[in-house]
Amino acid sequence: MLRRILSLTLSLAMVLSVVPTVSAAGVSVGRISGLAMTLDGQHLGGQLARLRSLDIGHAADVTTTNSAGEFSFRGVRAGSYVVELVSTSGYVVGTSSPVVLTTRSMTAEGVTATAPVLATQAQAGVLAGSFWTSTVGIIVIAAVAAGVITAVVVATNDESPSR
Secondary structure, eight states: OHHHHHHHHHHHHHHHHHSOOOOTTOOOOEEEEEEEEETTSOBOTTOEEEEEETTTOSEEEEEEOOTTSEEEEEEEOSEEEEEEEEOTTSOEEEEEOOEEEBTTBOEEEEEEEEEOHHHHHHHTTTTTTOGGGSHHHHHHHHHHHHHHHHHHHHHHOOSOTTO
16 A cells, blocks of 8 residues: 555656646736838738747737737747738738847837838739639639640550450
8 A cells, every 4th residue: 555655656746747837926928019011111900910939930829910000919928039920821921020028028019020012012912813813714724734634644545445
């Protein structure tokens, strides 16, 4: 019986030594806020803004800018981040400078994320209406592919199965 209790206690101690501890005050969280704009100074309202952690490389949060181009990320942990402006097709069209939050300074205000004017025009759909992404373009691509496949099958199958 004593061996079981000792074994259980040691197992529990090993498991708890691996689990990260949280201080009694809890995990510090902060805020990053700023403005999305073009290089020529136009504010980008309705722009998708993504907060990317430079420490782990993953997106930490996503938001949309308000009509004045302002964004805000709350509940951000200490670390290094960059704000990315993302097009509707998922491409990064602009970024901010790196932002560092430390346990002593958990608020970053006035962060500016900028994008070239051409990238914001693509966001607005100027490039989205090209022939190759339209319904007619897709049908043409499918028809050409079907024709090529048919030509290859006919050219390689010169004998009939009855011979």
